[in-house]
Amino acid sequence: MIMSRKFQIDQEEFNDLKVLVTGGTKGAGRAILKRFSDAGAIIATSARKQPEDRRDADLFIEADLSSIDGIETLARTIKTEFGVPDIIVHSLGGSSTPGGGFSKATEEFWQQELNLNLLAAVRLDRLLVPGMVERGTGAILHVSSIQARLPLPDSTMAYAAAKAALTSYSKALSKEIGPKGIRVNTVSPGWIMTGASEALVTRLAQSAGTDEATARQGIMDALGGIPLGRPAMPEEVAELCAFLVSDRAGAIHGAEFVIDGGTLPTI
Known part of the structure; x- marks a missing residue:
């Protein structure tokens, strides 16, 4: 059994900063949320259903972010009850396409993967980033996947394509809003x-x-x-995310950081 990792955390590093973490109730997203909470951040997150444990989130919004209505619900609640985020971490993602190769990936599955792994981030950025730009400061992190460069054809072809698009979108967004004071980076985990x-x-x-x-x-x-x-352990992914949006990484922008234990065989 692989044990969880524990790191020494500056409990004031993100003191009073407003951090929105999508997909923050399970897996790596949960570890990312807890990492910011432990460092003093004010946390908002969302999921389709109320989680059993909400102790690390100051605001929870019940919303399906794979739908336009869910994105609008989240953005509206953030604007009225939370305020403009200082940091947005798009950790939402996953795949539900069955195995069997491209012929099993129906139109419905393709749309599900695109909505969850690409368009959720695109739509939410469109609604929230203008507020960050108006303020002139902030950091955005898109959690992609090494499958953007190492796709597995049996069951995650659509997921991999969506994550590849997310990585490209993140790079393009960084070029547009970097000059306006918003840093944008991508984290691409392997197996967590x-x-x-x-x-x-x-x-x-x-x-x-x-x-x-x-x-x-x-x-x-x-x-x-x-x-x-x-x-990788979820806590290790969370540490990388925390570093990239912190002042310690103030000159890192428009970059992709892979955390996969060396899985990718090429540069």
Whole structure:
């Protein structure tokens, strides 16, 4: 079993800054939200349903961000109850397309993947970024994926295409609003050992009649190997996100940072 990572945190680093984290109730998004909360930020997040644990979020908005109505609900609530964010982290993402290659990815699945992994960020930026530009300061982080450059054809083709578009969009946005005081960067994780990943390892081990270490290695082999020998932990992704939007990274803009343990085989 891979253990969670703990880091020493400056509890005042983001003191009183307003941070919006999409997808902040599960997985890496949950770790990102907690990282900012632990450093003194005022946090807003959203999900389709009320989470059981809301202790690290100051404002929770129930909204489906894969829909235009959900995006408008979130943006309206942020503007009226939260104010202009200092930092936006778009960590929302995922894939529900079944295996079987391109022929199984129907029009409905393609639209779902695009709405969730690309258009949610595009639509939300369109509604909230003008306020940040008017103020003249802020930071935006788009969480993409190494699958933008290493797509897996069996079940995540549409997801990979959407994330590739998100990475390109993030770069274009950085060129437009960087001169107006808003820094924009992209984080592209590889395999992250979230609760969902742990459950997948357990299921694979049980179905194959083997142990979890063997099942975990099988997943890494399917990815072409992870030279570091393990997936990233959610807390490690959160640390990278916190650094990139902090004053410590004040000259980093329009860049993509990969956190994949060396999975990508090329530069």
